[in-house]
Structure formats: C-alpha cells, structure tokens
Amino acid sequence: MYAQYECVNCVCDHAQKIINKLFISNELTEKESFDKYMELLKHLSNNAEFGMKPIELSSLIYDKYYEFYDDEDLFENEKMNANQMFLEMYEDLLDFCFSTEDPLYTAFKLSTFCNLLDFGIKNYFGELEWEIESLTKSRNFAVDDYKKFLDKIEDANNLLFVHDKAGEIVLDKILIKVIKNKYPNLIIHSAVKSRPIMTDATLKDAIEVGLKEVSIPLESGSIYPGTILSKTDVDFRNIFENADVVISKGQENYEGLYGEFNKVFFLLTAKCKSVAKDLDVEIGELVFKLK
Amino acid sequence: MYAQYECVNCVCDHAQKIINKLFISNELTEKESFDKYMELLKHLSNNAEFGMKPIELSSLIYDKYYEFYDDEDLFENEKMNANQMFLEMYEDLLDFCFSTEDPLYTAFKLSTFCNLLDFGIKNYFGELEWEIESLTKSRNFAVDDYKKFLDKIEDANNLLFVHDKAGEIVLDKILIKVIKNKYPNLIIHSAVKSRPIMTDATLKDAIEVGLKEVSIPLESGSIYPGTILSKTDVDFRNIFENADVVISKGQENYEGLYGEFNKVFFLLTAKCKSVAKDLDVEIGELVFKLK
Structure with a gap:
C-alpha cells in the first residue's frame, strides 16, 4: 500500500508527539519546539514522493529526528x-x-x-x-x-x-x-x-x-x-x-x-x-x- | 498570540480539508492530491517563522493554494x-x-x-x-x-x-x-x-x-x-x-x-x-x- 494524502497528517501527528515529549521534558523552548518541528516538516515535504509507503514517510521524519537526538527513550x-x-x-x-x-x-x-x-x-x-x-x-x-x-x-x-x-x-x-x-x-x-x-x-x-x-x-x-x-x-x-x-x-x-x-x-x-x-x-x- | 508547534497540525488539518474537497469533487487524482498537499507543506515549512500568528501560517497555505485554483467555493x-x-x-x-x-x-x-x-x-x-x-x-x-x-x-x-x-x-x-x-x-x-x-x-x-x-x-x-x-x-x-x-x-x-x-x-x-x-x-x- 502507498501513502495517500490523508496519511501525511498521521505522520505529522507522529512528529508532533515526539516534539511534545521533548518539550515537556523541558529540553526544548517554545521557539526550539517550533523550529525543530518545521525542520521535520521541511525534510518530509522535500523528500516525500507519491508511491511511498506511509511508514517510509515516517522514516523521513525519524531520519531527521535522529540527526538532533540520540537513543533517548521518550516513551x-x-x-x-x-x-x-x-x-x-x-x-x-x-x-x-x-x-x-x-x-x-x-x-x-x-x-x-x-x-x-x-x-x-x-x-x-x-x-x-x-x-x-x-x-x-x-x-x-x-x-x-x-x-x-x-x-x-x-x-x-x-x-x-x-x-x-x-x-x-x-x-x-x-x-x-x-x-x-x-x-x-x-x-x-x-x-x-x-x-x-x-x-x-x-x-x-x-x-x-x-x-x-x-x-x-x-x-x-x-x-x-x-x-x-x-x-x-x-x-x-x-x-x-x-x-x-x-x-x-x-x-x-x-x-x-x-x-x-x-x-x-x-x-x-x-x-x-x-x-x-x-x-x-x-x-x-x-x-x-x-x- | 503567536503560533506554537501544536498550531502547525491545525494548519495541516486545514490544508487537508481543502485537498479533501478537491479530491472528492473528482478534480484531483490520488497522486495529484498527494503532490498538491506536499507543495502546500513545502511552502509552509519553508516560510513559517516562530513568532507568526497561527492565521499567518494558514495564510501561507492559502497563498500557495490560490496559485493552483481560483475563486471556487469548496464549501x-x-x-x-x-x-x-x-x-x-x-x-x-x-x-x-x-x-x-x-x-x-x-x-x-x-x-x-x-x-x-x-x-x-x-x-x-x-x-x-x-x-x-x-x-x-x-x-x-x-x-x-x-x-x-x-x-x-x-x-x-x-x-x-x-x-x-x-x-x-x-x-x-x-x-x-x-x-x-x-x-x-x-x-x-x-x-x-x-x-x-x-x-x-x-x-x-x-x-x-x-x-x-x-x-x-x-x-x-x-x-x-x-x-x-x-x-x-x-x-x-x-x-x-x-x-x-x-x-x-x-x-x-x-x-x-x-x-x-x-x-x-x-x-x-x-x-x-x-x-x-x-x-x-x-x-x-x-x-x-x-x-
């Protein structure tokens, strides 16, 4: 199965949950949260292609996220x-x-x-x-x-x-x-x-x-x-x-x-x-x- | 008030509702829906800055949307x-x-x-x-x-x-x-x-x-x-x-x-x-x- 446009918002929700965790743990300020989230979205929208699986879209988010952080277990x-x-x-x-x-x-x-x-x-x-x-x-x-x-x-x-x-x-x-x-x-x-x-x-x-x-x-x-x-x-x-x-x-x-x-x-x-x-x-x- | 990272997903929901309407009215194929949505997200993530109001983020989406379509009343x-x-x-x-x-x-x-x-x-x-x-x-x-x-x-x-x-x-x-x-x-x-x-x-x-x-x-x-x-x-x-x-x-x-x-x-x-x-x-x- 390939990702439909509806899948994109699920991936965004995913990304937001990560940012939310980092924000709550007081590692990020409001500006940092916003900017990090935008970096994730930028990476997603620049690299997503029609035909990818939804989890491939999520992977794009994680690739970028792993550039910022290491193995920390947020959940x-x-x-x-x-x-x-x-x-x-x-x-x-x-x-x-x-x-x-x-x-x-x-x-x-x-x-x-x-x-x-x-x-x-x-x-x-x-x-x-x-x-x-x-x-x-x-x-x-x-x-x-x-x-x-x-x-x-x-x-x-x-x-x-x-x-x-x-x-x-x-x-x-x-x-x-x-x-x-x-x-x-x-x-x-x-x-x-x-x-x-x-x-x-x-x-x-x-x-x-x-x-x-x-x-x-x-x-x-x-x-x-x-x-x-x-x-x-x-x-x-x-x-x-x-x-x-x-x-x-x-x-x-x-x-x-x-x-x-x-x-x-x-x-x-x-x-x-x-x-x-x-x-x-x-x-x-x-x-x-x-x- | 300025937009928090949480506001971004509201703006994405907004964008998705527009794409959804266009998709349902049969004007867009699945690929076109996906690509158009990604164009909106790309424009949003490239131009959004911390400190903007949430409605300014939405405006970014609309600026791009108006490049594709005219005054059609989707709702x-x-x-x-x-x-x-x-x-x-x-x-x-x-x-x-x-x-x-x-x-x-x-x-x-x-x-x-x-x-x-x-x-x-x-x-x-x-x-x-x-x-x-x-x-x-x-x-x-x-x-x-x-x-x-x-x-x-x-x-x-x-x-x-x-x-x-x-x-x-x-x-x-x-x-x-x-x-x-x-x-x-x-x-x-x-x-x-x-x-x-x-x-x-x-x-x-x-x-x-x-x-x-x-x-x-x-x-x-x-x-x-x-x-x-x-x-x-x-x-x-x-x-x-x-x-x-x-x-x-x-x-x-x-x-x-x-x-x-x-x-x-x-x-x-x-x-x-x-x-x-x-x-x-x-x-x-x-x-x-x-x-």
Missing part, C-alpha cells in the same frame, strides 16, 4: 506501565485462553484485539481484564486465515514473530505460549525494534515481560516504525527468509512486510481509513490474513 | 445548509431573546455560544432550537466585559461587526437586531470575507441571510482565515479606524485584530489549547473580552 514510562499492567493479567488471560474450546484461536483473537488498545488505559480491580475476556469472546476476525495457519504450522520447524508495541507483547507472549503448548518442537524467534520508537517494543521490553521464557528475542535492526526488510539487520533477514511461518503484528509491520512471501500471517486491527481500505475491511475490525 | 453547500437551518430558527430565537430579562445579554450569549457549533448539525423538529435556548440560559461567559460594552455603546455613533462563519451569521443578525432595537440610531457595518475560505461567511452568505435588513454588509478585503488588518481593503480599514465600537467574532479574528485599540470586543468560544491558554480560559468556554 519509557508509558511502555513500562503498559508492560506492567498486562503482566498483572498474564496468568488470568492465559488461563482464560485454556478454558475456551480452541485456546489457540482465542489467543490469536486476544493478541489481535489488544493491538487496538491505547496507552493510558488502566486496569481497575480487574475490570479491563474482564472486558478483554468478554470482547475476545464476542469479536470475530473480518478476514480469517486461521485454517491456513493450522495447515502451514503443521509442517513448520520454525516461526518468526514480529512484534509491535510494548504492553501488547504480553498478549503476544500468551499467544506464543499457547502455540508452544500445541507445537512444542517449534523454534520461535521474537523480533523487536533496535531503537526506541514511540511505544514500539524494544529488547528492554522483551526482557521486562520475560519473552525469553517462550521464544528467542532479537532486534530486527529496524529503527523506524514498522519493519522495512531492506532496513533490517542481515541476521533478521536470514531468520525471516528461513522461517516457515511468520506472524506480523500491527499496521506498520503490515505495510513493511506485505509482499509475495506466502508465509506471513498479518494480525492487526485496522486503525485508519487507508489500511482499512487496502484490506477491504472497516476501521476497528480484526484481521488475520496470510500473504 | 458552498455546507454554508448554504447552515444558513438555511439557522434562518428557520431566526424568528423563534429572536422571540426567545426578547422573552428574557436582558435581551441584549442573551443575544450576546446566543451568538457567542453558536460560534462553537459545527457544520453538519441538523435541526430535527426544533430540537436544536430547544437545545440552543436551553444552553444559552445555562452557559455563562468565562470572561465577561458586557458592562464595558454597555458603557462604550452608550456614546457610540457607529459599530463595526466582523463576522466569522456562515450559518453563525444568522445568530449575529439576531444580535445586531437586538442592538439596533436598543440603540436605533447606531450605524452598523457588517464585514465578511472577500473570497470563499472554508466555511467563513462571504457577501453571498450575508445576502442569503438578509444581513442588509439590520446592517451594511461589506467585504473586508481579507482572503485569509481571520482578519489581519494589513491584509484588508483600505475601505475596511477606514471603517475599522473610525468605528466607535468593534465586535469581532471567533478565534481567528481574535488572533488578527487583538491589539491596542481599546474598542474591540472579542466574542468567541475557545476551541483549542493555544487560544484558551492565551485567554486564560478552558477549552469550550465563552469569552466576551474588550481589548
């Missing part, structure tokens, strides 16, 4: 809180999966549905937990290639899981745990970002939620939103190429990894008009799509 | 519908004002409160009318210079009303009618935009709602959002300078006309963080401020 607290909140639910949600008729299918829905959850949500007295369980039961995939997944995984020796956001990786961990329960000999790699980008999961988050208990975490090499293969590490590309099955979470990984591989299962909730249109679903719908 | 239907809808309520709302203890104060609240109303609202079976009356009674000004207005208007010979949006001008007409009822000898000029800009009122709208019945409509010369004095006609500037009292509606006219005149009453609802901060009120609050 560290949000990510830690999200990890913590979902870790508190981990055992209960895992039990919930195993209490259903098809634990694997439930775990897929749980992990996909939670791709929609925003940072800033709170779990008061287990209410969110209850809501998540109830929504997982009631919501269905608008595109559902679960059977194709079962076919493919039957003969698979290894699986690559490309994660999306912190917090959400706890739900991915549940999914991987359930997969491992059914296919104990499967080797599973878990790819996360190589640099802090918004609320995307990094190796620090992978360690925090104990992904190592169920898979082999590694950095993909991507320092941009999503995962553009040409901008990843050679180690990641090797694992990707040799994987029998790939699970890719979220819109931005969908943009980056969508291609002619016929082994990548995209799990996501459609969050914007452009992606929903590309997938021929409505905004907010759950997608489990092989391509 | 003609929305404006006509809004004018029509409020005209249907005109008599009832006027009666409502006169039924209250202080009709003039009520008319001020009515006109200011309706500055918040969005296009796209509908009046089913008089429900909106009822809601407007009820909200006009219950809502109060967060900044209230009504008494100063009464002092100034007492000795005034002429008043200039600088309008904001179509539809809303019907409520302005009610306010002017009530002012004229109390001060029948006052000469009142009604300034509107000289070119169609989003949903701002033009002379066509002024004629449609019959502003002529209560005041002398004229074009201000402004072809940008708001009213920047240096970018208005000499006739308008003469009227502005000679006016004993000016009533300015909306955020954008506030940005443009706020100065050291001590005769301009700003009527607006604060719609964004920057303006609310500048006025020391909360978002959504009503303002009646002399400056």
Whole structure:
C-alpha cells in the first residue's frame, strides 16, 4: 500500500508527539519546539514522493529526528506501565485462553484485539481484564486465515514473530505460549525494534515481560516504525527468509512486510481509513490474513 | 498570540480539508492530491517563522493554494445548509431573546455560544432550537466585559461587526437586531470575507441571510482565515479606524485584530489549547473580552 494524502497528517501527528515529549521534558523552548518541528516538516515535504509507503514517510521524519537526538527513550514510562499492567493479567488471560474450546484461536483473537488498545488505559480491580475476556469472546476476525495457519504450522520447524508495541507483547507472549503448548518442537524467534520508537517494543521490553521464557528475542535492526526488510539487520533477514511461518503484528509491520512471501500471517486491527481500505475491511475490525 | 508547534497540525488539518474537497469533487487524482498537499507543506515549512500568528501560517497555505485554483467555493453547500437551518430558527430565537430579562445579554450569549457549533448539525423538529435556548440560559461567559460594552455603546455613533462563519451569521443578525432595537440610531457595518475560505461567511452568505435588513454588509478585503488588518481593503480599514465600537467574532479574528485599540470586543468560544491558554480560559468556554 502507498501513502495517500490523508496519511501525511498521521505522520505529522507522529512528529508532533515526539516534539511534545521533548518539550515537556523541558529540553526544548517554545521557539526550539517550533523550529525543530518545521525542520521535520521541511525534510518530509522535500523528500516525500507519491508511491511511498506511509511508514517510509515516517522514516523521513525519524531520519531527521535522529540527526538532533540520540537513543533517548521518550516513551519509557508509558511502555513500562503498559508492560506492567498486562503482566498483572498474564496468568488470568492465559488461563482464560485454556478454558475456551480452541485456546489457540482465542489467543490469536486476544493478541489481535489488544493491538487496538491505547496507552493510558488502566486496569481497575480487574475490570479491563474482564472486558478483554468478554470482547475476545464476542469479536470475530473480518478476514480469517486461521485454517491456513493450522495447515502451514503443521509442517513448520520454525516461526518468526514480529512484534509491535510494548504492553501488547504480553498478549503476544500468551499467544506464543499457547502455540508452544500445541507445537512444542517449534523454534520461535521474537523480533523487536533496535531503537526506541514511540511505544514500539524494544529488547528492554522483551526482557521486562520475560519473552525469553517462550521464544528467542532479537532486534530486527529496524529503527523506524514498522519493519522495512531492506532496513533490517542481515541476521533478521536470514531468520525471516528461513522461517516457515511468520506472524506480523500491527499496521506498520503490515505495510513493511506485505509482499509475495506466502508465509506471513498479518494480525492487526485496522486503525485508519487507508489500511482499512487496502484490506477491504472497516476501521476497528480484526484481521488475520496470510500473504 | 503567536503560533506554537501544536498550531502547525491545525494548519495541516486545514490544508487537508481543502485537498479533501478537491479530491472528492473528482478534480484531483490520488497522486495529484498527494503532490498538491506536499507543495502546500513545502511552502509552509519553508516560510513559517516562530513568532507568526497561527492565521499567518494558514495564510501561507492559502497563498500557495490560490496559485493552483481560483475563486471556487469548496464549501458552498455546507454554508448554504447552515444558513438555511439557522434562518428557520431566526424568528423563534429572536422571540426567545426578547422573552428574557436582558435581551441584549442573551443575544450576546446566543451568538457567542453558536460560534462553537459545527457544520453538519441538523435541526430535527426544533430540537436544536430547544437545545440552543436551553444552553444559552445555562452557559455563562468565562470572561465577561458586557458592562464595558454597555458603557462604550452608550456614546457610540457607529459599530463595526466582523463576522466569522456562515450559518453563525444568522445568530449575529439576531444580535445586531437586538442592538439596533436598543440603540436605533447606531450605524452598523457588517464585514465578511472577500473570497470563499472554508466555511467563513462571504457577501453571498450575508445576502442569503438578509444581513442588509439590520446592517451594511461589506467585504473586508481579507482572503485569509481571520482578519489581519494589513491584509484588508483600505475601505475596511477606514471603517475599522473610525468605528466607535468593534465586535469581532471567533478565534481567528481574535488572533488578527487583538491589539491596542481599546474598542474591540472579542466574542468567541475557545476551541483549542493555544487560544484558551492565551485567554486564560478552558477549552469550550465563552469569552466576551474588550481589548
């Protein structure tokens, strides 16, 4: 999919969130915030071309941003809180999966549905937990290639899981745990970002939620939103190429990894008009799509 | 007030709404929409400077836009519908004002409160009318210079009303009618935009709602959002300078006309963080401020 004019404002919102973080942390004055933002926009508008993916437009913003700043993790607290909140639910949600008729299918829905959850949500007295369980039961995939997944995984020796956001990786961990329960000999790699980008999961988050208990975490090499293969590490590309099955979470990984591989299962909730249109679903719908 | 980095995204939203209209009217392909939008952003980011007013940033967008297109009224239907809808309520709302203890104060609240109303609202079976009356009674000004207005208007010979949006001008007409009822000898000029800009009122709208019945409509010369004095006609500037009292509606006219005149009453609802901060009120609050 390529970026439409509507995608540009999403990229601008992205850029503004970064500036906002820097401003709040008192590193920037009002003038500096304004000027930095304009530099980002200038770089974007001078280099954007029709036909680029939305995440390629975001990359332009990040290229410029990385010229100003180093690896500072602007969203560290949000990510830690999200990890913590979902870790508190981990055992209960895992039990919930195993209490259903098809634990694997439930775990897929749980992990996909939670791709929609925003940072800033709170779990008061287990209410969110209850809501998540109830929504997982009631919501269905608008595109559902679960059977194709079962076919493919039957003969698979290894699986690559490309994660999306912190917090959400706890739900991915549940999914991987359930997969491992059914296919104990499967080797599973878990790819996360190589640099802090918004609320995307990094190796620090992978360690925090104990992904190592169920898979082999590694950095993909991507320092941009999503995962553009040409901008990843050679180690990641090797694992990707040799994987029998790939699970890719979220819109931005969908943009980056969508291609002619016929082994990548995209799990996501459609969050914007452009992606929903590309997938021929409505905004907010759950997608489990092989391509 | 000067534009903060947050204001930039509002300007981008503005630009996107224009592109969206052109796209929908089938004049632009996807590529053309994207490229035109990028041209607008390029012009904005190359020419924006810290210290400019938000409406000066918007002007940059319009300068570029006017290079592509002529006077086409992209929001003609929305404006006509809004004018029509409020005209249907005109008599009832006027009666409502006169039924209250202080009709003039009520008319001020009515006109200011309706500055918040969005296009796209509908009046089913008089429900909106009822809601407007009820909200006009219950809502109060967060900044209230009504008494100063009464002092100034007492000795005034002429008043200039600088309008904001179509539809809303019907409520302005009610306010002017009530002012004229109390001060029948006052000469009142009604300034509107000289070119169609989003949903701002033009002379066509002024004629449609019959502003002529209560005041002398004229074009201000402004072809940008708001009213920047240096970018208005000499006739308008003469009227502005000679006016004993000016009533300015909306955020954008506030940005443009706020100065050291001590005769301009700003009527607006604060719609964004920057303006609310500048006025020391909360978002959504009503303002009646002399400056």
